[in-house]
Amino acid sequence: KAGVTQTPRYLIKTRGQQVTLSCSPISGHRSVSWYQQTPGQGLQFLFEYFSETQRNKGNFPGRFSGRQFSNSRSEMNVSTLELGDSALYLCASRGDNSGANVLTFGAGSRLTVL
């Protein structure tokens, strides 16, 4: 069973540009969450999508957005990039809400903003 796949793994952008990151969840998982991880910080929650609907959102500015497609694949977009957006962006998927459903992470997309 394939894990969570994130693309691209590494990318470099300049301030003011925008970026789109992609995440393919584990087959059958309908929930996809996005996190930002910076050096010395924990995992900062961005948002969660379930069946194409955003059902949770963290405290990030509107420059950060996301969406989910009917096949559960998800994308997140960051517009007007700032230096502080340099981070590892992690995607995680899980099954339904019941029971002990583990949040499974991808390897992340490392974004560097110059």
Add this chain to the structure above:
Amino acid sequence: GESVGLHLPTLSVQEGDNSIINCAYSNSASDYFIWYKQESGKGPQFIIDIRSNMDKRQGQRVTVLLNKTVKHLSLQIAATQPGDSAVYFCAERVTYNFNKFYFGSGTKLNVKP
């Protein structure tokens, strides 16, 4: 708001010793907890989980203890190996907000040979 915190940001242990990583959580509505390991350049990997109706769970070389009275979670690693060097996160799942997960800031474990 909810907070999941780690007492020690860095822990250094000798190879072969046992390691204990601690985590405090604040939400009584949390029903499920997970420990993750994150190696450099990789995403967090599941280590072990525990439901709130349990106080101990054992895996291979790892044990998680849950004390709901003081809202404390710990991860014990037996016979720590160099490959255990990583950052360890605890996560709690709350029973609202669609069972949202909250993460601690992480503890870095250094295993000295």
